[in-house]
Amino acid sequence: MPRAPVPLASDGPVSDARVRALMGRQARIALATVAAVLAALVALPLLTARGDWLVVTMAVQPLWVVLAVLQLRRAERAERDR
Amino acid sequence: MSGGSVAASAVGIAFVVVISVVVGVVRPRRYTSAAEFYVAARTVRPWWNGAAISAEFTSAAACLGLAGLIALHGASALWYPVGAAAGYVVVIALVVAPLRRSGTFTLPDFAQWRLGSVALRRFATWHVLAIGLLYLVAQLHSAGVVLRVLTGMPTWTGWVSVTLVSVVVTLAGGMGSVTSVQAVQYWLKLVVFTGVALVLWCAWRCGGRGGARATAGLEGFEGLAAPYGEALAGAGEPSLPGVLAVLLVCALGTMGLPHIIVRVYANGDARAARRSIVATQVLLGVFFLVPPLYGILGRVHVPGAREEEVVLLLPGALLPGTAGDVLTGLLAAGAFAAFLATSCGVLAAVSGAVSACVTRAGVGAFRFATAAVALAALTLTSLTTPATSVIGVLFGFCLSAATFCPLLVLGIWWRRLTAAGAAAGLVVGGGLTAALAAGDLAGVKLGAVSVYHMAFTVPLAFVAMVVISLVTPGRVPMGVDRMMARMHLPEQIAGPAEDHSSPGTDRSSRQHSPYIDDY
Numbered sequence: 043m044p045r046a047p048v049p050l051a052s053d054g055p056v057s058d059a060r061v062r063a064l065m066g067r068q069a070r071i072a073l074a075t076v077a078a079v080l081a082a083l084v085a086l087p088l089l090t091a092r093g094d095w096l097v098v099t100m101a102v103q104p105l106w107v108v109l110a111v112l113q114l115r116r117a118e119r120a121e122r123d124r
Numbered sequence: 125m126s127g128g129s130v131a132a133s134a135v136g137i138a139f140v141v142v143i144s145v146v147v148g149v150v151r152p153r154r155y156t157s158a159a160e161f162y163v164a165a166r167t168v169r170p171w172w173n174g175a176a177i178s179a180e181f182t183s184a185a186a187c188l189g190l191a192g193l194i195a196l197h198g199a200s201a202l203w204y205p206v207g208a209a210a211g212y213v214v215v216i217a218l219v220v221a222p223l224r225r226s227g228t229f230t231l232p233d234f235a236q237w238r239l240g241s242v243a244l245r246r247f248a249t250w251h252v253l254a255i256g257l258l259y260l261v262a263q264l265h266s267a268g269v270v271l272r273v274l275t276g277m278p279t280w281t282g283w284v285s286v287t288l289v290s291v292v293v294t295l296a297g298g299m300g301s302v303t304s305v306q307a308v309q310y311w312l313k314l315v316v317f318t319g320v321a322l323v324l325w326c327a328w329r330c331g332g333r334g335g336a337r338a339t340a341g342l343e344g345f346e347g348l349a350a351p352y353g354e355a356l357a358g359a360g361e362p363s364l365p366g367v368l369a370v371l372l373v374c375a376l377g378t379m380g381l382p383h384i385i386v387r388v389y390a391n392g393d394a395r396a397a398r399r400s401i402v403a404t405q406v407l408l409g410v411f412f413l414v415p416p417l418y419g420i421l422g423r424v425h426v427p428g429a430r431e432e433e434v435v436l437l438l439p440g441a442l443l444p445g446t447a448g449d450v451l452t453g454l455l456a457a458g459a460f461a462a463f464l465a466t467s468c469g470v471l472a473a474v475s476g477a478v479s480a481c482v483t484r485a486g487v488g489a490f491r492f493a494t495a496a497v498a499l500a501a502l503t504l505t506s507l508t509t510p511a512t513s514v515i516g517v518l519f520g521f522c523l524s525a526a527t528f529c530p531l532l533v534l535g536i537w538w539r540r541l542t543a544a545g546a547a548a549g550l551v552v553g554g555g556l557t558a559a560l561a562a563g564d565l566a567g568v569k570l571g572a573v574s575v576y577h578m579a580f581t582v583p584l585a586f587v588a589m590v591v592i593s594l595v596t597p598g599r600v601p602m603g604v605d606r607m608m609a610r611m612h613l614p615e616q617i618a619g620p621a622e623d624h625s626s627p628g629t630d631r632s633s634r635q636h637s638p639y640i641d642d643y
Contacts, residue, residue, distance in 0.1 A: 058605050058609070061605070061608055061609045061612060061613060064612055064613065065537070065608060065612045068612060069537055071217075072217040072218050073217075075213060075214075075216075075217040076213075076214055076217050076218065079210050079213045079214055079217075079375060080372070080375065082210075083206070083207065083210060083368070083371045083372060083375060084368060084371075084372075086206075087203055087364060087367055087368060087371070088364070092199055093199075095199040095200075095202045095203070096199070096202060096416060096420075099202040099203055099205065099206050099416065100413055100416065102206045103205075103206070103209060103408075103409035103410075103412055103413065104409060106209050106210055106212070106213050106405055106409060107402075107405050107406055107409050109213045110212065110213050110216050110401065110402045110405040111402055113213065113216050113217050114216065114398050114399070114402055117221065117398070118395070118398075121613075121614045
């Protein structure tokens, strides 16, 4: 039988308001990244002429790496600033 | 296939099998606890873990299926590798750090911890099992076809050999040995597929091999939409809406693949987990440059070959003789590394989830579940006809995007999600996806609804979760504020107070996990 969830560790020193503020900031950062991904996925096939698809599809891979690194740095900065 | 290439393939496959078993069985130390067995003791470094995630993700579909799809359908399929890698940007943005900090180590665990419902956990486990079996069956079918093409052996030998090696590696050392095996297999696959592609490309462009066909260059590549026989889940649908649907489902489905997300827990903390995903992004970006090369080569030199076979037939077509035989052997090794990497990962992840749900979790239950899941996959493989691996894997993505994607996104970012809402979303997303796919197979065509069903199922699953959660506000779990704090605050602040003062513990053991500590 799966056990019932164990209660969490005791309340930390962080107030609920601060958690909500950090969550809001992280959510904005994350949504900006996801929006960039979805925009690229929809716009690139639409805007690219069919003959250029090979070049464009290979050039997108570095774009994903850049977006991932930017997301990592922005999310960690938000956590440090608190 | 010539005698030389049969011998070379047999040597290549045997080499990969032996390497996998040796790395998997010999390397890991004896684990002292179930937690170590499950999640590789949380000591895996980001680049090592990134290589393992990439190996697991670049399955038969990525190594053989994508190239075949590009060869068959032309330019529109070039977008598939783009979508396949995009999922990790979404994962790092929305899921990784909070999920790692939650301390729950499978998707059903997360559902129970976050929403406080054992029934929901069981329900989620069924979805994990379904996605895992889809993946396993796709790998086994692909292995059977490849072994038959290369050596002439019956297809069941491929199924059985991949299953046996996966079970041995998984049973020997749990996630720790699977991680080692996969990291080795990633580099093997990368070197083999890139190296052979470059040799073949040079033989074509520089050496003038292929005669008159060499003049038919990239110009003849675009357009030419081949008729597609099997197009379940929109795979191989060459129109622009078909391509967009596949891209979006790949981007959203990656986060819910059970074997991918379990890897997050092999890292010590959220910081390392995020870096693992960035490492994965880099490694996948390199790997996904290769399938288009094979696709173009295949379109020019082996037109009419079946999807899964395009890559393997290329060396023989371009470089007849010993050189071609050696390259075929190398590709056979790479293909088997792909089958094994994905099969081991899926087997370990699904067995972990199933064993923790059915019985009291422990190493014995995990081993029993591994054998049971492997047997189920073998049975299903023998009962189904081989479709292309891309279709099976893409259907797994559809199911994941319509079930675990809304569960994770809403569970991590929305306080008012309830167990009833989550269950409703799983029913709507999973049920609709299964029903539309079953209808498609049975010949019930609903036009755009069945071809691009992910465009309907994913939003509807989100809507169902939100609406039912809002209707059942009384079922919002009690400790939701503390859970949110735990997921979104860095470990140094949110962790248990006693751990700050214990100098003997390293970062990896600081995080308390309700499901691991008391095994």
